[in-house]
Amino acid sequence: xxxxxxxxxxxxxxxxxxxxxxxxxxxxxxxxxxxxxxxxxxxxxxxxxxxxxxxxxxxxxxxxxxxxxxxxxxxxxxxxxxxxxxxxxxxxxxxxxxxxxxxxxxxxxxxxxxxxxxxxxxxxxxxxxxxxxxxxxxxxxxxxxxxxxxxxxxxxxxxxxxxxxxxxxxxxxxxxxxxxxxxxxxxxxxxxxxxxxxxxxxxxxxxxxxxxxxxxxxxxxxxxxxxxxxxxxxxxxxxxxxxxxxxxxxxxxxxxxxxxxxxxxxxxxxxxxxxxxxxxxxxxxxxxxxxxxxxxxxxxxxxxxxxxxxxxxxxxxxxxxxxxxxxxxxxxxxxxxxxxxxxxxxxxxxxxxxxxxxxxxxxxxxxxxxxxxxxxxxxxxxxxxxxxxxxxxxxxxxxxxxxxxxxxxxxxxxxxxxxxxxxxxxxxxxxxxxxxxxxxxxxxxxxxxxxxxxxxxxxxxxxxxxxxxxxxxxxxxxxxxxxxxxxxxxxxxxxxxxxxxxxxxxxxxxxxxxxxxxxxxx
Amino acid sequence: xxxxxxxxxxxxxxxxxxxxxxxxxxxxxxxxxxxxxxxxxxxxxxxxxxxxxxxxxxxxxxxxxxxxxxxxxxxxxxxxxxxxxxxxxxxxxxxxxxxxxxxxxxxxxxxxxxxxxxxxxxxxxxxxxxxxxxxxxxxxxxxxxxxxxxxxxxxxxxxxxxxxxxxxxxxxxxxxxxxxxxxxxxxxxxxxxxxxxxxxxxxxxxxxxxxxxxxxxxxxxxxxxxxxxxxxxxxxxxxxxxxxxxxxxxxxxxxxxxxxxxxxxxxxxxxxxxxxxxxxxxxxxxxxxxxxxxxxxxxxxxxxxxxxxxxxxxx
Numbered sequence: 133x134x135x136x137x138x139x140x141x142x143x144x145x146x147x148x149x150x151x152x153x154x155x156x157x158x159x160x161x162x163x164x165x166x167x168x169x170x171x172x173x174x175x176x177x178x179x180x181x182x183x184x185x186x187x188x189x190x191x192x193x194x195x196x197x198x199x200x201x202x203x204x205x206x207x208x209x210x211x212x213x214x215x216x217x218x219x220x221x222x223x224x225x226x227x228x229x230x231x232x233x234x235x236x237x238x239x240x241x242x243x244x245x246x247x248x249x250x251x252x253x254x255x256x257x258x259x260x261x262x263x264x265x266x267x268x269x270x271x272x273x274x275x276x277x278x279x280x281x282x283x284x285x286x287x288x289x290x291x292x293x294x295x296x297x298x299x300x301x302x303x304x305x306x307x308x309x310x311x312x313x314x315x316x317x318x319x320x321x322x323x324x325x326x327x328x329x330x331x332x333x334x335x336x337x338x339x340x341x342x343x344x345x346x347x348x349x350x351x352x353x354x355x356x357x358x359x360x361x362x363x364x365x366x367x368x369x370x371x372x373x374x375x376x377x378x379x380x381x382x383x384x385x386x387x388x389x390x391x392x393x394x395x396x397x398x399x400x401x402x403x404x405x406x407x408x409x410x411x412x413x414x415x416x417x418x419x420x421x422x423x424x425x426x427x428x429x430x431x432x433x434x435x436x437x438x439x440x441x442x443x444x445x446x447x448x449x450x451x452x453x454x455x456x457x458x459x460x461x462x463x464x465x466x467x468x469x470x471x472x473x474x475x476x477x478x479x480x481x482x483x484x485x486x487x488x489x490x491x492x493x494x495x496x497x498x499x500x501x502x503x504x505x506x507x508x509x510x511x512x513x514x515x516x517x518x519x520x521x522x523x524x525x526x527x528x529x530x531x532x533x534x535x536x537x538x539x540x541x542x543x544x545x546x547x548x549x550x551x552x553x554x555x556x557x558x559x560x561x562x563x564x565x566x567x568x569x570x571x572x573x574x575x576x577x578x579x580x581x582x583x584x585x586x587x588x589x590x591x592x593x594x595x596x597x598x599x600x601x602x603x604x605x606x607x608x609x610x611x612x613x614x615x616x617x618x619x620x621x622x623x624x625x626x627x628x629x630x631x632x633x634x635x636x637x638x639x640x641x642x643x644x645x646x647x648x649x650x651x652x653x654x
Numbered sequence: 655x656x657x658x659x660x661x662x663x664x665x666x667x668x669x670x671x672x673x674x675x676x677x678x679x680x681x682x683x684x685x686x687x688x689x690x691x692x693x694x695x696x697x698x699x700x701x702x703x704x705x706x707x708x709x710x711x712x713x714x715x716x717x718x719x720x721x722x723x724x725x726x727x728x729x730x731x732x733x734x735x736x737x738x739x740x741x742x743x744x745x746x747x748x749x750x751x752x753x754x755x756x757x758x759x760x761x762x763x764x765x766x767x768x769x770x771x772x773x774x775x776x777x778x779x780x781x782x783x784x785x786x787x788x789x790x791x792x793x794x795x796x797x798x799x800x801x802x803x804x805x806x807x808x809x810x811x812x813x814x815x816x817x818x819x820x821x822x823x824x825x826x827x828x829x830x831x832x833x834x835x836x837x838x839x840x841x842x843x844x845x846x847x848x849x850x851x852x853x854x855x856x857x858x859x860x861x862x863x864x865x866x867x868x869x870x871x872x873x874x875x876x877x878x879x880x881x882x883x884x885x886x887x888x889x890x891x892x893x894x895x896x897x898x899x900x901x902x903x904x905x906x907x908x909x910x911x912x913x914x915x916x917x918x919x920x921x922x923x924x925x926x927x928x929x930x931x932x933x934x935x936x937x938x939x940x941x942x943x944x945x946x947x948x949x950x951x952x953x954x955x956x957x958x959x960x961x962x963x964x965x966x967x968x969x
Contacts, residue, residue, distance in 0.1 A: 175738045182694040264705055266693040321738045338920030340824060360824055364918050368803055373818045376811045531686035531933055539699055574698045
């Protein structure tokens, strides 16, 4: 008995000494940045992905013709040195940077640009089957891409389309190496080749994606030798890895941990408001929300301050209207968020004769940009109970939820949670507020809002290439939508990240991208 | 003997076939559309319909099942939507990781469960018994994912003795000691509940056996106490404990789903959870078929071994 016990102890001691415990564990080497990602990337083919998680890697491997200027959502040259836009706004001619090559040695030129867009948009293209390309509609205005000469490429649009440049700066517009796509076929997404500051080196499933510095980068080479992206799906584990030194930088820190880490000298906390809107879609076709007064009442009744401060613990700001303030140039600063005013809400409900109405509320369990949807839904339910509305919550898992909401709320629900992250002030209102964007017409206006004035403003804004003119139109649109209240405007999310203090030069971008070429690790 | 094995092998065919039907039916009953999962929030009904056609989801269930089954019989499990790589590659890679974790846990819970049970029984009502019974009770009651986080915070974050997560170090790792260091926390966490169950059962079986006549006889013959306990009593008790260890093997595999998520172990459990949430039907179907298929195979092995040891056991 005793000898057996001793034997086990001895074996355990031996094992321990053989493995070698030691506090040296989990130190990442200098010059290599380890980033904790929220999930395994789906693919590293920029045309094929939709998730911010994947964009964070892509932006370091690829360049687009244009990009967002540091810290803004304004477009500046990248692989294109300059461009001209025809007076009618339908022809964009880009002159390309000379002497740039892809990581595999393929020269970057007009042919390569044409190849990229043909692959995405032309169903007969030999490599079109490397898709699907879920965001290719960003470029649906493109009629034809024409090679003028080796370093000049011309995009012919079927109508003026102002968001075109900003869509080119989005990951869907990043330029991939044609040779690599031809060789890789369906596997290209796991063997990506771009022109960016980092070259793809390795993708070990479920463990890491490694990119190394591209010394031949057309701009100043990156300061880091390499970046390792580690998928760590469990948020608590991600925080534990950061605290143990297993990763240097993590994004999407849970609110609780953010509070804890911001009080710790070993870590730097970053926050940045992004172009995100969390809102409630209201059903205008039937039920109590047909009446504008009831919709406004909802906006008054919801205690948005309590939501962003208590439920979201300060990780979001109160939203005002359909356009997030991150689109500074197009945002209407005259508008103030609907104040929390229960009396006013009650009065509006009374005027509308909607006292004691019962509404069905679709809530999701999670999903892209949805923050903390279940507690938020419950808090909103409680707020609406205060003005005498009975809210029946129906909770669905994200995919099921989208399957119910996107085809329209008619006959099913009176309101639904939703969140969008976009790159241009055009995207959300154009796809979700126009009459022509009702679900039966292929849009995302699931609440059937319709205002001819808004329709006109949005169409005009998208075909104008003058930014000041567009800004004016968007501001006007916001005023109308604010008053019509087809949605309850709730919150704009502040993205966050935490790094160890060894990391220097890191900045969050309003685009939600992770740009690492200027980051230093000591 | 050969006839027996052959008969068992032939019997496996309808079992596996039934399994594929059940897996297929369950996956088609889960709400949510893979096309929506791929296209994300930007999915217009039109694009969804197009992608569904491309993926063959607009075919009838019978057609879909037939295509899936015939492809699978030729070794083609399809391509994962969410990972954009062949299902079989992904599953085989993951399955190995799960076997390492679950296998280690099974060894741990067997050794420590038996040891604890025997000590408790031999020292019935002594302080060792009381302490161990208390520990076992805690082990059984504590939720594994919580225990996992607790161990992680203490041994990995505070003391920094062991890695927080993953299967190998990001740098310079990859050898056996590296694997073992990464295995310690998850395998212990995973083994705790099963250890408790095995310990309880061993204790009660041992107590029962120790009261029996043949033990009294052995002692009366003047045998050494260690010999009485290990040669006679333990052996007799083990007969009843072994089937339970077999059952625990199943639980350990099931529990691996949580543990793999907490410790980011790249196993099949974590893969299945992700695949279900992204509606990656082919990946789920393939994964379940392979896991369940290997259960059937393990069962066959066990039965054959039992049959070899004791011919009275019939198929």
